[in-house]
Amino acid sequence: NAGVTQTPKFQVLKTGQSMTLQCAQDMNHEYMSWYRQDPGMGLRLIHYSVGAGITDQGEVPNGYNVSRSTTEDFPLRLLSAAPSQTSVYFCASRTPSGSTDTQYFGPGTRLTVL
């Protein structure tokens, strides 16, 4: 299993540009999430999905869109990039099975918005 994969690893955008961060998992997990990680702020939930066709907002959803057309893929779209969106973005997946519920993270995408 490749686990959770993310592309690209690094990206530089100019203010106002749009882009899509890709995330895929091959573990057949129902739940997928996007987090951003900033110094001193920890991991903050942007959007999450409990299955194909179902998404919901997390703690910091503004400026981001998501969709979940398949179980495997969960792309994150930046609509009009702003410097405040400079961060490291992590995709994660899990299967909610009581005591064995474990979250698996991808390697991250480092985004800089100029």
Added chain:
Amino acid sequence: QKEVEQDPGPLSVPEGAIVSLNCTYSNSAFQYFMWYRQYSRKGPELLMYTYSSGNKEDGRFTAQVDKSSKYISLFIRDSQPSDSATYLCAIRWQTGANNLFFGTGTRLTVIP
């Protein structure tokens, strides 16, 4: 008030020292407690997973949960330079998709 609070450190110890990392949480409804380890420029990976109160040991690592005090700890014995990383505590309720909360992380450096 944040659901979970963690001292950000940084923490620097000599090789072989015992390390204690701690978090406090606000809601007694939390039942599952985790520690993640994150190496520089990598994603977090699950290190320890405990349910309810008590201790759980895995090699040099011990996770401790005190639900009466709403306090969770991770102890690392005989610390090694390879333990240098950021450690994040995480807590969750029993059910729900948006039920997982992370601490801000403590950066640990073990000096050879």
